[in-house]
Amino acid sequence: MRDPVCEMKVGAESLTVDGYPDVGFCSEHCRSAFTADPGRYMVNAAAGQGVTAAVSTTKEPALVGAPAAGSVGGDTVHLAISGMTCSSCVATIEKVLAGTPGVLDARVNFASEEATIEVSTASLDTLTAAVASAGYTAREVSDDVDAGDIEAEERDKLYRTLIRKFWFATIVGLPVMYFSYPELFPGIPAKGTTALNLIWAAMALVTLPVMLWSGSQFYTGAWAAFKHRSANMYTLVATGISAAWLYSTTALLFPGLFPEERLRDVFFDVTAVVTALVVLGMALEIRARAKTSEALKKLIGMQAKTARVVRGGEEIDIPIDAVVVGDIIVVRPGEKIPVDGQVVSGASAVDESMVTGEPIPTEKTEGDTVIGSTINKTGSFRFEATRVGKDTMLSQIIQMVRDAQGSKAPIQRTVDKVAGYFVPAVMIVAVLTFMTWYTFGPSPALLYAVITTVTVLVIACPCALGLATPTSLMVGIGKGAENGILIKSGDALETAHRITTVVLDKTGTVTMGKPSLTDVIALGSVDEDTLLVLAASAEKVSEHPLGEAIVAGAKDRGLTLSEPETFLATPGHGIEGTVNGRMVVLGNLKYMSEKGVAAGAAESILERLADEGKTAMVIGVDGGLGGVIAVADTIKADSVAAIRRMHELGLEVAMLTGDNVRTARAIGAKVGIDRILAEVLPEDKASEVTKLQGEGKVVAMVGDGINDAPALAQSDVGLAMGTGTDVAMESGDITLVKGSLTGVVTAIELSQATMRNIHQNLVGAFAYNTLGIPIAAGVFFPFFGLLLSPLLAGAAMAFSSVTVVTNANRLRRWQPSLVKESAR
Amino acid sequence: MNVLLVNLGGLGLIALIVWYFWLSSSSAATAAVTAGGVQETRIIVKGGYSPDTIRVEAGRPVRLIFDRQEASPCSERVVLDAFGLSAELPTGNDVPIEFTPTEPGEYEFACQMGMLRGKVIVS
Numbered sequence: 001m002r003d004p005v006c007e008m009k010v011g012a013e014s015l016t017v018d019g020y021p022d023v024g025f026c027s028e029h030c031r032s033a034f035t036a037d038p039g040r041y042m043v044n045a046a047a048g049q050g051v052t053a054a055v056s057t058t059k060e061p062a063l064v065g066a067p068a069a070g071s072v073g074g075d076t077v078h079l080a081i082s083g084m085t086c087s088s089c090v091a092t093i094e095k096v097l098a099g100t101p102g103v104l105d106a107r108v109n110f111a112s113e114e115a116t117i118e119v120s121t122a123s124l125d126t127l128t129a130a131v132a133s134a135g136y137t138a139r140e141v142s143d144d145v146d147a148g149d150i151e152a153e154e155r156d157k158l159y160r161t162l163i164r165k166f167w168f169a170t171i172v173g174l175p176v177m178y179f180s181y182p183e184l185f186p187g188i189p190a191k192g193t194t195a196l197n198l199i200w201a202a203m204a205l206v207t208l209p210v211m212l213w214s215g216s217q218f219y220t221g222a223w224a225a226f227k228h229r230s231a232n233m234y235t236l237v238a239t240g241i242s243a244a245w246l247y248s249t250t251a252l253l254f255p256g257l258f259p260e261e262r263l264r265d266v267f268f269d270v271t272a273v274v275t276a277l278v279v280l281g282m283a284l285e286i287r288a289r290a291k292t293s294e295a296l297k298k299l300i301g302m303q304a305k306t307a308r309v310v311r312g313g314e315e316i317d318i319p320i321d322a323v324v325v326g327d328i329i330v331v332r333p334g335e336k337i338p339v340d341g342q343v344v345s346g347a348s349a350v351d352e353s354m355v356t357g358e359p360i361p362t363e364k365t366e367g368d369t370v371i372g373s374t375i376n377k378t379g380s381f382r383f384e385a386t387r388v389g390k391d392t393m394l395s396q397i398i399q400m401v402r403d404a405q406g407s408k409a410p411i412q413r414t415v416d417k418v419a420g421y422f423v424p425a426v427m428i429v430a431v432l433t434f435m436t437w438y439t440f441g442p443s444p445a446l447l448y449a450v451i452t453t454v455t456v457l458v459i460a461c462p463c464a465l466g467l468a469t470p471t472s473l474m475v476g477i478g479k480g481a482e483n484g485i486l487i488k489s490g491d492a493l494e495t496a497h498r499i500t501t502v503v504l505d506k507t508g509t510v511t512m513g514k515p516s517l518t519d520v521i522a523l524g525s526v527d528e529d530t531l532l533v534l535a536a537s538a539e540k541v542s543e544h545p546l547g548e549a550i551v552a553g554a555k556d557r558g559l560t561l562s563e564p565e566t567f568l569a570t571p572g573h574g575i576e577g578t579v580n581g582r583m584v585v586l587g588n589l590k591y592m593s594e595k596g597v598a599a600g601a602a603e604s605i606l607e608r609l610a611d612e613g614k615t616a617m618v619i620g621v622d623g624g625l626g627g628v629i630a631v632a633d634t635i636k637a638d639s640v641a642a643i644r645r646m647h648e649l650g651l652e653v654a655m656l657t658g659d660n661v662r663t664a665r666a667i668g669a670k671v672g673i674d675r676i677l678a679e680v681l682p683e684d685k686a687s688e689v690t691k692l693q694g695e696g697k698v699v700a701m702v703g704d705g706i707n708d709a710p711a712l713a714q715s716d717v718g719l720a721m722g723t724g725t726d727v728a729m730e731s732g733d734i735t736l737v738k739g740s741l742t743g744v745v746t747a748i749e750l751s752q753a754t755m756r757n758i759h760q761n762l763v764g765a766f767a768y769n770t771l772g773i774p775i776a777a778g779v780f781f782p783f784f785g786l787l788l789s790p791l792l793a794g795a796a797m798a799f800s801s802v803t804v805v806t807n808a809n810r811l812r813r814w815q816p817s818l819v820k821e822s823a824r
Numbered sequence: 825m826n827v828l829l830v831n832l833g834g835l836g837l838i839a840l841i842v843w844y845f846w847l848s849s850s851s852a853a854t855a856a857v858t859a860g861g862v863q864e865t866r867i868i869v870k871g872g873y874s875p876d877t878i879r880v881e882a883g884r885p886v887r888l889i890f891d892r893q894e895a896s897p898c899s900e901r902v903v904l905d906a907f908g909l910s911a912e913l914p915t916g917n918d919v920p921i922e923f924t925p926t927e928p929g930e931y932e933f934a935c936q937m938g939m940l941r942g943k944v945i946v947s
Contacts (some may be wrong), residue, residue: 154895154915224871232939406910416938424845428838435834439827466937
């Protein structure tokens, strides 16, 4: 039995409701939810049987960026139907489904074997049961993982078929190759003898199934393309192997057509061996290409399946889809955090590396945000779900990676133009080759013309060209996601490798973005710790960020604070209060003189601290000078190393800030900034970027994505720093999940590595084709008497596209330099 | 004599290739308008896109439903570069792509490798 509210399996001893004998509940919460509105949860309530929960699934169209316009009412369920043999089955299933309670409309597609059902309340179980009652089987097709599995299955099937085809072609091809060269190999009857002609006739027969079965995809592919007035690799291979077979068979059957003895030769080996090689190449390519999307598959596989939520005071396990915002979720050590949320009780360390790329677990306590699908390490805690379903950070990341992998790098647009003309151009070259050899070639000219033409057709590899960019892009963007770098498009990835100047927004990017205590200097009779206790206790009730920094600094040093007896704040100047019976004043020099504290001795120290970019205050105790306390926005731990690495990469680093020049210089000097753009108002950030672009620089802007969105948009590549779950994915071209400058370096390095890989692929593919085709046409023949064997051409062609994909897969082993460094 | 015939034949073949693949245009399908006002066309993906040229009107939402009927990885993704859209096409599943073109013109869609192509003509 199933609990109709939460869909949990429950036993016979479960809670029940009068009047619904077939329904059980896991908890009081579910039972009360049910009694409040039984109709909502009961599909077949009147019949009192086949009870199921009214959970429906909506299939998200696999696209993004498109306006979500024109969707139909209710939820849509897609079912894969098997067992249909004719189109009349369609009507049967549609009728059964339409008659099922809770179904608004049902359509069945015979060709795709899929039912599209608009539902109001009917559950998946009801729908599959209805289809089964009509004698067919149904399976939901909505889940990402499932869709991936089916795709993988199809791919495996195709791979196995190709391998079988390869073996068949090889087994036939080897003896065929042997008997094709009576001059070369021993034990073969001489040319012109009846015995050899009979062997050759047998070869013609056995290579026919090789051509038509092992090579069937060449013909279907070529024909499909031909109908669309386009041509592809299949067109070339199909023409090549057919030409070889037809010439050989004609020479064998009608020797009279060929006056010269030497023309009566056969190339059945070309047909069989080229087919075998190209089919093997295709199989290997399928395997290699599956690996290019591995990073995405890993992300999808990371999603949790169930969640332990507290409902009605009890902890129950429910499917992840049933979690709603506001649910309190319990997480134990070693478990996966199911959705995004905020910790309400307990504490633990959480491994967020799968999302942020940060290898060290993050401490989480009450009030901290947690990210779904990260792993809880040490403690137990409860959190409130804030984002579920496709709103979770991981879902958004998956969607973003998927889109980015489907986008085009600008470089590919050029390749696309070439690809559009490539195959017909090769066909023209093949015809020209034939004409040239036939006209100017040595005797037997026809034989040479046929061989070279077949070789040209077989060697050209448009696939290598086409695969060069997208495969590297897939791996590169996937690799980014693994390292907490979300690249929005191929455009962003490509532009990032041309960056000359990196502009860093100071606050929140170079620095933490909030002040912390840096210096306590005693100038009177009171020691440093006591000074800090007095200042922090007085500030305890203050809400000023500087005050908060002093309080936090005192706590960090393990000091115990007291409650101030009196407190008075003068905004913009300072505070005064009584702590443990002592009079404490804290503020600037002017405030001190107002309060009658002689602070002249502090002046030079204040100036020095200001030069260091710190905000310093004077503290007076019982009317005398106590000392100086300074706070500053602290630099993030890895900023210095990251900026050094940017310099190593040859980048100019600029810092943009609203601070005064002195403070900005102080911080800039510490981290090694080349160019300071200080006293910039928030609204002028974008125009500073424009100015730099006017100097001919390719500018990357790094900011938090909140108040510098216009500058991010203006820059050539905007990198938005995320912190926790607040990933400002919309504002940047690249989002750094972990808010540190290391990510900027990693993003630029990844872009460079990916573009290097793409260039290698493109140069390789272009060079291969531009060298291979003339060689195949026989340009070396007049000089060296060299001709390329069509068999070698087939091998070269088959492995050129595999090489491209394999080279792209090399990127999977790429590591950011700063990670490599710290691993040492 | 033979040489002349072969060369004339070759030139003829070249002319045919140029004409067939580059100069001639295939027939275009006009998208049907659904009750909801969406211009909808079903495109079969099998060695190419059928139909591969779709006529639509500007300013109205367009829905292209891609139905991939092959397992060959070449067509596993369709990219509408001009609209910044792309989608994976699982074999045997309908994948709708929606957008609203505003400017008249010709917009290409293609597989990720740019081998299979089609276009949307917006008038």
